[in-house]
Amino acid sequence: MKKGKLIIVKFISYFVILLFCYAAITKLLDFEKFQTQISASPLLNGFSKFLPSTIIIVEFLIAGLLCYRKTGTTGLIGSFILMLIFTGYTALLLSTSKNLPCSCGGILEKMSWQQHLYFNMGCVVLSIIALSLNLKYSRPAE
Template sequence: MKYLKKIIPFVVSIYFVILFCYAAISKILDFEKFQNQISASPLLNGFSQFLPYTIIIVESFIAGLLCYRKTRTIGLIGSFILMLIFTGYIALLIRTSKNLPCSCGRILEKMSWHQHLYFNIGCVILSLIALGLNLKYSRPAE
């Protein structure tokens, strides 16, 4: 059982590496569209000059942190915070706006806003579980 508790943070880290790399690459490949979608958001249009670059860099950086055991905890904290921010943004959009384009990446943009919210809530919970297990079981024995 203890082995499973150690492997879960690793598997979740791989999941987030794939998710963040996929999202970042999708945004880079169609950067102009991504930038336009952020500009179209009433909540983000004031930040459309630097936010697209920032999101891509942060997603890539967190993915890199998750690749190494020594930085995995920081990467899981970053994953939790980033997914919490994305989830809050989507929840706010659902409450305040209609018919906005999704700037998340090819597969994710096919989801409805409510599906996307549930997906993100699941990612927040997953990152929190992995972080808790990583903090508890991934420390070297003294």
């Protein structure tokens, strides 16, 4: 049973690695557009000078942490926190304004804000599942 649960953790970790690397690379490839979209947000425009670079670096950093067993738990915590922030931001935008450009990049950019909210909530749930399984089953038995 333990092996199956750890496979779930690995699968979710690989999904998050792919998601964050894909998102970061698409943002990086069209950085000016990403920066413009961030500055178009009434909630983020004051941070548009440093936030785009910070988001890309954090996405790559979390993906990197998830690649190694010793840093996997830290990566899962980071992915949970980042997806929670993205989910909160999306929910706030849905409640305040509906005509803002999405700054996710690539295929994710094609989603509506409502679809983004559900997708992000799903990612938060996956992060919680992976983190709880990882904490429970990856430690040596006492």
